Amino acid sequence: MAAISGRLTQFTYNSVDYDTRTASIEITGEVIETTSSSTADNWKTFLPVGFSSWTATVEGLQLTGVADPPLQTVYDLVIELDATRNYAGNAIITGISTSAGVLTTDPVTKSYTIQGTAALTLTNGA
Numbered sequence: 001m002a003a004i005s006g007r008l009t010q011f012t013y014n015s016v017d018y019d020t021r022t023a024s025i026e027i028t029g030e031v032i033e034t035t036s037s038s039t040a041d042n043w044k045t046f047l048p049v050g051f052s053s054w055t056a057t058v059e060g061l062q063l064t065g066v067a068d069p070p071l072q073t074v075y076d077l078v079i080e081l082d083a084t085r086n087y088a089g090n091a092i093i094t095g096i097s098t099s100a101g102v103l104t105t106d107p108v109t110k111s112y113t114i115q116g117t118a119a120l121t122l123t124n125g126a
Helices: none
Strands: 008-013 017-020 024-035 044-063 073-079 086-100 109-123
Touching: 017 044, 017 109, 024 086, 044 073
Parallel strands: none
Antiparallel strands: 008 017, 008 073, 024 044, 044 109, 073 086, 086 109
């Protein structure tokens, strides 16, 4: 089985594509602790609740003429893994970080912290 490499990460707000260089997505599922005082060997026990959530962090370069999308606004997120596979869902930007280098040749970088809202869909192409 061949590994896939990331191709393009972008999210869209008001028809503006924000291209980024790296992205990470974390998908989690909630559980309820069911440990009691009589649990053998002092190991905690859990049951799945069925609720899931996801967050993402995307990083890239500040582009000329492209303003940051507003905080706390729902928008479409797309992270392309290759030409036929991508993650897509609705998301809310909860943080924006800007970093400028010391040298005039250093690019200005952007980092967006994102909270997913509702399902994250993985599209597997042919």
